Amino acid sequence: MVRVLTLASGKGGTGKTTVTINLGTCLAMFGKKTCIMDADIGMANLGLCLGLEDVPVTLHEVLSGKAAIRDAIYEGPGGLQVVPSGISLQGFQQSDPDRLRDVLKDLTTDLDFLLIDAPAGISRDGVVPLAVADDVILVVNPELSAIVDAMKTKILTEVVGGHVSGAIVNRATPDSGGTVSQKMEKVLGTRVMGMIPDDPNVRKAASAKTPVVIRYPASGSSVAFQKLAAGLAGITYDKKTMEQKDTFIDRFTRALFRGRK
Ligand code: ADP
Ligand code: MG
Numbered sequence: 001m002v003r004v005l006t007l008a009s010g011k012g013g014t015g016k017t018t019v020t021i022n023l024g025t026c027l028a029m030f031g032k033k034t035c036i037m038d039a040d041i042g043m044a045n046l047g048l049c050l051g052l053e054d055v056p057v058t059l060h061e062v063l064s065g066k067a068a069i070r071d072a073i074y075e076g077p078g079g080l081q082v083v084p085s086g087i088s089l090q091g092f093q094q095s096d097p098d099r100l101r102d103v104l105k106d107l108t109t110d111l112d113f114l115l116i117d118a119p120a121g122i123s124r125d126g127v128v129p130l131a132v133a134d135d136v137i138l139v140v141n142p143e144l145s146a147i148v149d150a151m152k153t154k155i156l157t158e159v160v161g162g163h164v165s166g167a168i169v170n171r172a173t174p175d176s177g178g179t180v181s182q183k184m185e186k187v188l189g190t191r192v193m194g195m196i197p198d199d200p201n202v203r204k205a206a207s208a209k210t211p212v213v214i215r216y217p218a219s220g221s222s223v224a225f226q227k228l229a230a231g232l233a234g235i236t237y238d239k240k241t242m243e244q245k246d247t248f249i250d251r252f253t254r255a256l257f258r259g260r261k
Pocket of ligand 1: 009011012013014015016017018019170171172196197198199200202203206221
């Protein structure tokens, strides 16, 4: 059965898209049928981060009733399925966020995981992803403004009948250790599922339109993403397993993306 996870934050720029792409890629590499969807229909950039910015059909066309969801699914790294959103303002204006519920019914029949990259803020298009998920995961940075906004998102999730099951602390620094995690748990009232370090390779990989877990698999953030994904997939993480996953296909994907500027 599919598990629908929505990555949400309140504040923009905390790393929702980065977390969605990298957790999704890891889950796909672990053999889980995984799809990631850009529900940030106003400020779409998930497709951009994967080199899917020029595709003919996106979630915009699906939410405006012009296309079926199956036509908006593209192949990403490691066999990951990707539903990008469009970047045109007109496409955004024509999209009806409420259609997402029906779209999900069609999409999720054959999946283990669907990861939804939610918009920041508390707009109408942001509410549906919070309500439809089995688990909402808050992506927070270790700073007060991000925590306060995440708290608002948690309250909003509960108001619309959703459920926050944990938080991921992204861009953690060496001093955001156990105490930060404990404080976060206390303030947010939810468990910290993992800490992703601030890692310059995340940006480098993004500008090469490749997930960091593919481009720099041994980097600090990649190891943290792999551990987190292993936890979600219910498998034991060990470095060897990941090395074995670095198959011909993955090397091929890396080589392919390396050529892109
Ligand atoms: P959001 O989707 O929440 O707006 P993004 O995933 O687009 O956030 O991330 C915002 C910026 O922060 C991007 O430039 C991204 O490359 C960078 N970033 C995200 N996570 C990390 C990290 N762990 N270390 C360093 N940079 C990061
Ligand atoms: Mg984003």
